[in-house]
Amino acid sequence: MAAVTEAPAPPAPTTPATKPPRRRGRFTPYWLLLPGILWLLVFFALPMIYQGSTSVQTGSLEQGYKVTWHFATYWDALSTYWPQFLRSVLYAAAATLLCLVLGYPLAYLIAFRAGRWRNLVMILVIAPFFTSFLIRTLAWKTILADNGPVVGALNTLHVLDVTNWLGWTAGDRVLATPLAVVCGLTYNFLPFMILPLYTSLERIDGRLHEAAGDLYATPFTTFRKVTFPLSMPGVVSGTLLTFIPAAGDYVNADLLGSTDTRMVGNVIQTQFLRILDYPTAAALSFILMAAILAMVTFYIRRSGTEDLV
Amino acid sequence: MTTDNSGDVRLSGIGKTYGSFTAVHPLDLTVPQGSFFALLGASGCGKTTTLRMIAGLEEPSSGTVHLGDQDVTRLPPYKRPVNTVFQSYALFPHLDIFENVAFGLRRRGIKSVKKQVEDMLDLVQLGEQARKKPHQLSGGQQQRVAVARALINHPKVLLLDEPLGALDLKLRRQMQLELKRIQTEVGITFIHVTHDQEEAMTMADTVAVMNAGRVEQLGSPTDLYENPQTTFVANFLGTSNLIEAEVDSRSGDRISLKAGGGKLTLPEARCSASATAGGKILVGVRPEKISLTHADDAGDIPEGRNRISGRIADSSFIGVSTQYVVDSPVCPEFEVYAQNIDRDPRLVPGAEVVLHWNPAHTFGLDAAQDIDAGVETVQPEEGVAA
Numbered sequence: 001m002a003a004v005t006e007a008p009a010p011p012a013p014t015t016p017a018t019k020p021p022r023r024r025g026r027f028t029p030y031w032l033l034l035p036g037i038l039w040l041l042v043f044f045a046l047p048m049i050y051q052g053s054t055s056v057q058t059g060s061l062e063q064g065y066k067v068t069w070h071f072a073t074y075w076d077a078l079s080t081y082w083p084q085f086l087r088s089v090l091y092a093a094a095a096t097l098l099c100l101v102l103g104y105p106l107a108y109l110i111a112f113r114a115g116r117w118r119n120l121v122m123i124l125v126i127a128p129f130f131t132s133f134l135i136r137t138l139a140w141k142t143i144l145a146d147n148g149p150v151v152g153a154l155n156t157l158h159v160l161d162v163t164n165w166l167g168w169t170a171g172d173r174v175l176a177t178p179l180a181v182v183c184g185l186t187y188n189f190l191p192f193m194i195l196p197l198y199t200s201l202e203r204i205d206g207r208l209h210e211a212a213g214d215l216y217a218t219p220f221t222t223f224r225k226v227t228f229p230l231s232m233p234g235v236v237s238g239t240l241l242t243f244i245p246a247a248g249d250y251v252n253a254d255l256l257g258s259t260d261t262r263m264v265g266n267v268i269q270t271q272f273l274r275i276l277d278y279p280t281a282a283a284l285s286f287i288l289m290a291a292i293l294a295m296v297t298f299y300i301r302r303s304g305t306e307d308l309v
Numbered sequence: 310m311t312t313d314n315s316g317d318v319r320l321s322g323i324g325k326t327y328g329s330f331t332a333v334h335p336l337d338l339t340v341p342q343g344s345f346f347a348l349l350g351a352s353g354c355g356k357t358t359t360l361r362m363i364a365g366l367e368e369p370s371s372g373t374v375h376l377g378d379q380d381v382t383r384l385p386p387y388k389r390p391v392n393t394v395f396q397s398y399a400l401f402p403h404l405d406i407f408e409n410v411a412f413g414l415r416r417r418g419i420k421s422v423k424k425q426v427e428d429m430l431d432l433v434q435l436g437e438q439a440r441k442k443p444h445q446l447s448g449g450q451q452q453r454v455a456v457a458r459a460l461i462n463h464p465k466v467l468l469l470d471e472p473l474g475a476l477d478l479k480l481r482r483q484m485q486l487e488l489k490r491i492q493t494e495v496g497i498t499f500i501h502v503t504h505d506q507e508e509a510m511t512m513a514d515t516v517a518v519m520n521a522g523r524v525e526q527l528g529s530p531t532d533l534y535e536n537p538q539t540t541f542v543a544n545f546l547g548t549s550n551l552i553e554a555e556v557d558s559r560s561g562d563r564i565s566l567k568a569g570g571g572k573l574t575l576p577e578a579r580c581s582a583s584a585t586a587g588g589k590i591l592v593g594v595r596p597e598k599i600s601l602t603h604a605d606d607a608g609d610i611p612e613g614r615n616r617i618s619g620r621i622a623d624s625s626f627i628g629v630s631t632q633y634v635v636d637s638p639v640c641p642e643f644e645v646y647a648q649n650i651d652r653d654p655r656l657v658p659g660a661e662v663v664l665h666w667n668p669a670h671t672f673g674l675d676a677a678q679d680i681d682a683g684v685e686t687v688q689p690e691e692g693v694a695a
Contacts, residue, residue, distance in 0.1 A: 210366050211399035213386040215413035215458065225412075229403045 055282035065278065077283045081267050085291070088263040091178065091253075092246035095185035099193035099242045100235065102186070107197035107234070108227075112206070125194050133188065137255050140184050144174045144256070151175075176258035184252035192241040200234025201227070236303050244292055264288055315377035316342035316465045316498040318363060323372030325358050332358045334522045335371055340466075340500060340515070342377075345492050347501045347513035351545070351683075355522040356502045357396075360468050363500065365389045376465050387416075392459035393468040397475065398451050400443040406430070406454055407439040413462040429461045432491065449480045456488070460495065467492075469501040473508060485511050506546050510534070518542050520683065538581045540591065540674055545683035549593045552617075552639045553676060556584045564673070566592060569639035573615045573671065580673030589676040596644040598670040601633060603653060604661035614665040619643060621660045631656075635664060 055073060059065035078085070110121050128136055143150055151174050154160045163169040168179040204227060212222040228235075250265030264284060271281035317339065324335035333355040340346045348356040361367035363374055365386035373382045381389050392413065400409050410429055411422045419425075430436045433453040443451055452472060459467055469488070473481045489512050492499045503509050509516045510530035517527040518541070526533060526542045537543035540551060554568035559577070564584050566573040573592055575584075582590045594615075602610055610616065619637030631652070635643040645664060647656075656662065 205397075205399065207395055207397060207399040208401060210386070211393070211395055211401070212412070214364060214366070214391075214393045215462070216387045216416040217412075218387055221416060226401060226403075 051282045051285060054278050055286055057279050061276055070279070073279045073283045074287060077280050078287055081264065081284065084262055084264045084267050085288070087178075087261065088247050088265065088288070089291075089295075091182050091185060091261075091263060092243050092249075094182045095189060095246045096193075096239050096243045098182065098186040099190050100239060103190055103193035103197055103238065104235075107194050107201055110194075110198050111201035111204075122198075125191050128191065134251065134255075137184055137188065137251055140180070140187065140256055141175065144180050144183070146173050146175060175256060176261070178257070178261050180256040181253050181261045181263075184256045185246045185249060188249075188252065189242040189246050192245070193238040196237040196241060197231065197234040200231045200237075204230050232303060236300065240296060240299070244296070247292055248288060314342055317375070317377055318346075318466055318498060318500065319375035320359075320363070321373050321375070323359070323362055323369045323374060325355070325362060325367060326370045331522050333362075336524055338517065338524065338527075340498060342498055343496050344515060345489070345499045345501065345513045347503060347509035347516045348519055349503055349506060349509040349516050349545075350519035351504055354519040356504075356519045357470055359519070360393075360470055360500060360502045363466070364391055364393045364468050366393075390465040391468055392462050392464040393470060394452075394455045394459050394472045396471045398443075398455040398472075400451060400454055400458070402443055405440050405442055406435060406446070409443065409454055410458045410461055412458060417462075425461060429457045432460075432494075433457045433487075448476050449484060452476060452484060453487075456491065460491070460497070463495075464497065466498045466500060469499060471503055472501075473503070473505075481505075481508070488512060510546070518545060520545075534595075536579060536581075536672060537593070537674070539682070540678045540680055541683035543593050543672075543674065543683070544681065548596050548644055550596060550599075550640055550643050551674070551680050552592045553680070554590060554592045554639075556586050556588050556590060558586055559584065563668075566590070568592065568617075569637070571617060571639070573617075574613075574668040575671045575673045576669055579669075579671065582673055582675035584673065591674040591676050591678070591680060593672045593674060594666055594670055596632070596646040597630075599643075599645045599664050599666045601635075601645050601647055601653075601656060602663050602665065603655045604663055605655075607663045610663060610665050613668070615668050615671060616663055616665045617643070618661070618663050621656060621658050621662055623658055624656070635662060637664070 053067055054065070056067055056069050056071060057065040058068045058070045058073075106121075106125070110118055110125075114121050142148065145151070151160075151172070154163075154174065155172060160169055160172065160174075163177075163179055164171070168182075169177040174180050174183075208226055208230070209222055212226045213219070217225060247263075248265050250263060250269050253261050253263045253266050254269075268281050268284045268288070271277045271284065319340075320336060320338040322335040322337060323333070324331070325333040336359070338359075348359060350356045358367055362369045365381070365384060365388075369382065373380055375381065376390060401412065404412070407426055407430070411426045414422045414425060427436065427439070430439055433456060435450060435453055435457065438446060438450065443454065446454065452475075455472065472488075473484050476484060485508055488499075488501075501509070501513060510533075513530065515527065516530055516533055518525045518533065520541045526538045528536075533542060533546055537546065537549065540549075543549035543551065552568050552573075554566040554573060557565040557567045557572070559565070562577045564575045564577055564580060566575060575590075575592060577584070580590065584590055604618065607618075617637050617639055619635040621633055622636040622642070623634040625632050626649075628649070630646045630648050633645040633647065633656070635645055637643050643664060
């Protein structure tokens, strides 16, 4: 049987066998990482270290600053400016909530109902970015002007009476009130809410809606039990992308608010650029950063998004 | 079996059009309570659309859907006592297996679901996997979850939309038997959509073959296989050798035919076309009904059998059988499946042979049809409703 088991010999290789090729490009990934790492080092890590050291310096502009490990600056900054901190968190939270309430239905519509209009609506969502942030915020000054149509309408409808009572507005104006600042923040950061929401809604398999309907879920229950839970990654990233920049923002409070609506961003800006109290400004920046980091960590832990697909 | 008819599915004149494209031509169909019914057809034939109209996921352009005596045509899916096993299973990725299966019960406000869900998971042999997420299961397990999730609601009708399409062959076979077992056990009406003729024939009591939005033929698997009424059914269900023949004469219940110089006999009962002398009909015979004899032994063939002579063009050894392609004057690619009991070593490509079969195994079809309809080639996708 030996003849049967012997398979015909394969054709001889045309090139003589060489030792296995050296694995080239083993370091390629690291080379590719290098520009990014350098960038982060120069523009993120170094400034952070510099700011960190500034925050524990003492001295004056005339005599120069020295690192004296003066951590009391942190405590002083916090005890002086805690109302602005609180305001930042409240305004940013309110704006984030508003963005979610306004953005979710829109993102839902674009993802599931827009059909061939989808791209057009997406462009409209992003279109504001083609104009400067500053100009758009200034435009809101005109929109909310004291003798403008918005204030007039709100007055006629007695909405201002309610917001006055709530302390969101004062007198017959909207401008220079918390409401104006929150409106500005909401407007400016809305696309950052819509885009991640849209991305996660768009990824949901439409057949899951059919399956839920088939299993006795009304359209509302389907939304509550299937669509919304599955869009949680979008909700989390959308709220983070809105809340974080909104908490540090100072342009909206500066242009649309008053001295009573100053946020921590305004304080930092003033300390750095006008009062030139660099240690306090640096300390405030670090406190804000730590606060946001703590809140975000807590939030992500709570929402348990790592469990989602 | 009870006389309860609440699980009957009655479609009357139900049709679906998308703009100018007709996905389903108005059709009437009754599926009796407790039966395993298959809608068989190539993609784009309208079978899935029909199923979705029963589920309420698609609104019919015309006609009505009755479940038992209840008209459900205008009911949204969540109010219909039917459940669907979706093609891609559509399991909820954020819920574990237990909650996926409990979904329907919870929506109907049933509080204590634990016992029922556990029983159902045991039925599909997934008791151990209750707390896993769908993506942690294999395809076959996901498929069983999908079945459990639908069955637990004790629907009047269970709709299955190509539920085995994503599984590999071996698993598919296993699941076919499994589904059949479950159906017999629970006694619910199953309507199964598939493009796999073998799957339809193994599982279903009744098969409706659909083509281009119409039901071509409806019957038991054996009936469809043995007595196809159209060339589409003859070619789509298994393989048929179709020969164009001229009606010579009729005597009693037999029709004599002339084909390529030879004579063939066809029982009248098996001819679905009107056979008038001089007219043309298509004569068909299944490959496994045919015997192959070397031309040298042609004399040994008993009298009264239909015969055709030809030359073996190709043969492939399958194991249980050998499949021959025979080139004959009446049919260029005559297929013959011969069981490997006693193999004649002379039957190799190039050999002259005589094909012969019992005339009772011959069927006749209307010659006005496309002789190649339903031959499995690449089907043009119609986009809507796979």
